[in-house]
Amino acid sequence: MGKYILKRLLYVLIVLGLVSLVVFYIINLPPGSWVENYANELEATGSPADRSELDFLTTRYGLDQPLHVQYFRWIVPLLTSGDFGYSFEWRQPVWSLIADRLLLTIIVSLISLVFVYAVAIPIALYSATHQYSAGDYFFSFIGIIGLATPNFLLALLFMIIMLRVFGVSPGGLFSPEYLTAPWSPARVWDLLIHLPVPVIVVGTSGTASVIRILRSQLLDEFQKQYVITARAKGLSERWLILKYPFRMALNPIISNIGTLLPGIISGSTIVAIVLGLPMTGPLLLRSIIAQDTYVAAGILMMLSVVTVIGVMLSDILLAWLDPRIRFEKSN
Numbered sequence: 001m002g003k004y005i006l007k008r009l010l011y012v013l014i015v016l017g018l019v020s021l022v023v024f025y026i027i028n029l030p031p032g033s034w035v036e037n038y039a040n041e042l043e044a045t046g047s048p049a050d051r052s053e054l055d056f057l058t059t060r061y062g063l064d065q066p067l068h069v070q071y072f073r074w075i076v077p078l079l080t081s082g083d084f085g086y087s088f089e090w091r092q093p094v095w096s097l098i099a100d101r102l103l104l105t106i107i108v109s110l111i112s113l114v115f116v117y118a119v120a121i122p123i124a125l126y127s128a129t130h131q132y133s134a135g136d137y138f139f140s141f142i143g144i145i146g147l148a149t150p151n152f153l154l155a156l157l158f159m160i161i162m163l164r165v166f167g168v169s170p171g172g173l174f175s176p177e178y179l180t181a182p183w184s185p186a187r188v189w190d191l192l193i194h195l196p197v198p199v200i201v202v203g204t205s206g207t208a209s210v211i212r213i214l215r216s217q218l219l220d221e222f223q224k225q226y227v228i229t230a231r232a233k234g235l236s237e238r239w240l241i242l243k244y245p246f247r248m249a250l251n252p253i254i255s256n257i258g259t260l261l262p263g264i265i266s267g268s269t270i271v272a273i274v275l276g277l278p279m280t281g282p283l284l285l286r287s288i289i290a291q292d293t294y295v296a297a298g299i300l301m302m303l304s305v306v307t308v309i310g311v312m313l314s315d316i317l318l319a320w321l322d323p324r325i326r327f328e329k330s331n
Contacts, residue, residue, distance in 0.1 A: 008312050015308055016301075023300045024071045027293055033063045034088040034291045061088060074294060078301075085294030089287065094298045098280060102302050104173060104191075105268060105279045109306070111195060112203040112264050113257070120207045121253075124214035129241065131219065139211065146208030155201045155274040162197070170197040171276040179278075198277060202268045206260050214253055221245035254317045261310035265303055 035057050042048055058064050062073055077083035084094035127136045162170040172179075178190045221227060222245060230240050269281030276282075280299045287295035 005316060008315055012308050012312050016304060019304045019308075020075055020297075020301060021071070023304070024074065024293075024297050025067070027288070027291075027296045027300075028067055028070070030291065032291060033058070034061070034293070035063055037290055038088075057088075061086075070293070074297060084298040087287075087292055087295045089290045089292040089295065094294050097295060098283065098299055098302070101278055101280045101283055102299070104277070105265070105272075105281070105303070106306060107191075108173075108195070108198055108202065108268050108277075108279065109261065109264050112199045112206070112268070113261060115199050115203040116206040116210055116260065116264075117253075119203075120210035121214065124211045124218065125241070125246070127211070127215045128218035128222070143208040143211045146204045147212075149204070150270075151201055151205060152270045152274045154204060155198075155271050158197050158201060159275070170194075173198070173277050173279075198268070198271055198275060201271050201275075202264055206264055209260070210253060210256065213256065214249055217249035217252055218245055221248050251318060255314055257310055257314035257317075262307045265307060 035054055038057070039048070039054055062070055065073070074085055077085070082095070084098070086092070087094050087097055090097055123139050127139050130136050158170050173191055173194045174187070175190050175194075178187045181187050218241075224245075227240065227245055230244065231237070268277075268279065269284065271277065272279040272281035273285065280303065284296060284299045286292075287299070
């Protein structure tokens, strides 16, 4: 098992190295630079920037250097000292800009993942053990609606319902008095109060997907000979389902973490923009539009790290759950 984990860690490092190259290249793919955008903004306001100031900014931020030189100016400090660089747009270190937003993104994503499995597993068990019942048809219908409804549309519906029915806006993750306050028990409690709406919105499609996968896997396991034999021997139905078919059906569910977590993170980006959440999504969009390279690259790299770690944990859980996955034939 230890050898298996070490191999997965090596793969993670290789993938993150390749991701950093691709991310930096794609961000710099559009023509122009932040300095040109800055000059255009000043010109639009009727006060054109001085040419010497633009040349100074271009040299200061290394935007006149070849792309590979800019990449190494970014990645070397990141690897050696954890320095994510300096934001052109906000004139401050990138880490101080994204740290709080990244923490909130991870919190919302992880709680959404817990919500997905906490809701989906009981419903899938019920649907599989009550096939073709009214409850099964109801949950299947809700699951199809959940898959078909975009997260941003669900977010808009929540906003309309909350405003018209309760007279409050579901936007944001904090009350106004806690927006810039330091972390404290009161701020944590205020965050927990505001979490249900974004968690439900982000987790809806993932919940519907897990219900369908687990239900079909359980129904397939119920038809296998070992289940039929166990029932013939008089084994308790509840114990039989949880002991054997449920455990076997968990394999695709555990492996689904690797695809579900990136989906939740990307879904939370759109939801954050719609609901006005102080997460990485709106900041990433603004930095890409402004071509603020280091901010966009830093956010995408940190989200890539979270995603790759999620995939690795999924692989490790699968190896622990099913020894056949980590089995290597000896020569």
